[in-house]
Amino acid sequence: MRRSLIMGNWKMNGSREEGIQLATALAEGLGTVEQEVAVCVPFIYLTDIRNALAGSAIAVGAQNVADQAAGAYTGEVSAAMLADSGIKYALVGHSERRSYYGDTNQSVANRFAQALKQNIIPVLCVGETLAEREADQTFSVIDAQLDAVINTTGIEAFANAVIAYEPVWAIGTGKTATDEQAQEVHAYIRSRIAALNPEIAAKLQILYGGSVKADNAKGLFAQPDIDGGLVGGASLDAKGFLQISHSV
Ligand SMILES: O=C(CO)COP(=O)(O)O
Numbered sequence: 001m002r003r004s005l006i007m008g009n010w011k012m013n014g015s016r017e018e019g020i021q022l023a024t025a026l027a028e029g030l031g032t033v034e035q036e037v038a039v040c041v042p043f044i045y046l047t048d049i050r051n052a053l054a055g056s057a058i059a060v061g062a063q064n065v066a067d068q069a070a071g072a073y074t075g076e077v078s079a080a081m082l083a084d085s086g087i088k089y090a091l092v093g094h095s096e097r098r099s100y101y102g103d104t105n106q107s108v109a110n111r112f113a114q115a116l117k118q119n120i121i122p123v124l125c126v127g128e129t130l131a132e133r134e135a136d137q138t139f140s141v142i143d144a145q146l147d148a149v150i151n152t153t154g155i156e157a158f159a160n161a162v163i164a165y166e167p168v169w170a171i172g173t174g175k176t177a178t179d180e181q182a183q184e185v186h187a188y189i190r191s192r193i194a195a196l197n198p199e200i201a202a203k204l205q206i207l208y209g210g211s212v213k214a215d216n217a218k219g220l221f222a223q224p225d226i227d228g229g230l231v232g233g234a235s236l237d238a239k240g241f242l243q244i245s246h247s248v
Helices: 016-030 043-052 079-084 095-100 105-117 130-134 138-153 155-160 179-196 198-203 217-221 238-245
Strands: 005-009 036-040 058-062 089-092 121-126 162-165 205-209 228-231
Touching: 005 205, 005 238, 016 036, 016 043, 016 058, 016 238, 036 089, 043 058, 079 105, 089 105, 105 121, 105 138, 105 155, 121 138, 130 138, 138 155, 138 179, 155 179, 155 198, 162 179, 179 198, 179 205, 179 217, 217 228, 228 238
Parallel strands: 005 036, 005 228, 036 058, 058 089, 089 121, 121 162, 162 205, 205 228
Antiparallel strands: none
């Protein structure tokens, strides 16, 4: 009953020309599919990629969004600007933002709230580091990441949001969580949401991210609480990303 969502995260890669070529190849190669497909691209190319994908089933997302509505916030891009540019999704709280740029649980919650106000679907990224997993803190880390958002926006906000579980130790490392490890955390996240609102939990798309590739996507996506993927490195190659998109 949940529609799968396969989302690419291009991170800070590629040129305008390469992005347009990749988007065009995806639009031509996807065919008619049940699942949703989207790409999260650098801010400066959002409009180009949206134009390249116009008329296709592939949506466009940003990789971040400001935690304020408007004003003197040099270098930031607001949710209203994304909405104005025809953008559907915004990642919030990606682990690279949290670890390199100081995004805190509260600033991530504020970004999430700003996105929703402009009808941009926030994709809330959560996940533990290797040290946290080894110290048995996976669930408490995820609790804190979820609670900041729930306390800021209320549980109802998750009716219009997506969660991506991305264990930090699996990002860009080639070390994927096993199907069982990923499913365990996805089921935990859904149960936490369900404790507050079972209907929202049943409909919530929870994506897995961290070294998703064409050869491991099928097993991950077959898990009952995994509703698709957030794909980094492998989304930069049209053939590989299309294969992953067809793995649900
Ligand atoms: O961070 C990710 C997606 O947001 C995952 O990246 P990789 O697929 O390159 O591990």
